[in-house]
Amino acid sequence: MNKIIPIVAAAVILLVVAVSGCVTNEDKNNQTNSYSANGVSFQYPHSWGVATLSSPNGVVAVGDPNTVVNGNPTTSVVIQKANATASSGLKYAYDQNYANFFNNTGKTKVSEAQLTLNGATVYENVYTSSEEGVAKKYRAVWLQKGSTIYVILCSARTEAYDSQQTNFDLVINSFQAS
Template sequence: MKNNVIKGSIVILILLLFLISVAAVSSADEENKDVTIMTLSKGGITIQYPSDWGNSQSTSNYSVMAISKIDSVDALGVGQININIEKKPIEGDDFETFVNSSYDKMQRDTSFKLVSSGRVSIDGKEGLEYVYTSTKGTAEKEHKAIWFEKGGQAYAIMYSAPISDFEKNLYVFDFLLSNIQIN
């Protein structure tokens, strides 16, 4: 009798765990059901991104376009979780020297810390990658920038987020990079 009660309890526990996992998967599917892929073209650049992100303001003078996670946009229209695409003319030096000089200047500022840098290849495009952190007041952010050169212009695709949100939103940056078109 005791064995039957234990077996029955185990069966009930397994059924309960199964029902909980089905409910969790259904809930996740419903959350993602409303997300569609959007396209934005501006300044010779075309990107695709999920609909829970949208146009936002950028604080950079070189910005061609910026998108942010919609629920992270502040009263000024700037997203705390954002992707900014910039275009700068390469002045004087070659592409690599031009890009590296930007980060040489940043490293002199103690609020920035370079985590890694190096060459990357994304969908056949050769570029440079920089990962760094910054602190402004009490806000700590992580950043990832991929730089490409085309036609004497340096293109920077930069993702920034508070450190606690960086990894969980990185997939949008990766998706954008794999689908970006620079004309």
């Protein structure tokens, strides 16, 4: 019996060390960067960086530099201002944008939803597309801050999309506009 107690104690110590190592690694994975300029602010993954912005009405883009193809990250989030004005209403702007969006464009709708984010109604459209030989999945979240309508466009290669949801949620849930 006296020989079992030291073995149990050693096992408990090893378990504590193993768990603390996992917590330390998890904390490193949860580190974030902050973006604050152009009237918006948000958090994004520590390993990502600010990317070159090439989209119309773009405010800022962040992306994973480990996924660059043809000069652009395939995993990214782009913040855009919608072409519509807030006076016409968020839902109207969203509906107008997608009225013909999927007609003969090579884009395929996966889902759409009305959600609540930080107490406000937002609209989400998920779709797939293949551009320059890269099959990607997109998540467009439409929201209104003050008198401006923003679109947070998250994208990744189709096979990597599901694993990026935590990173996309980080940007979306922390998004603020002044």
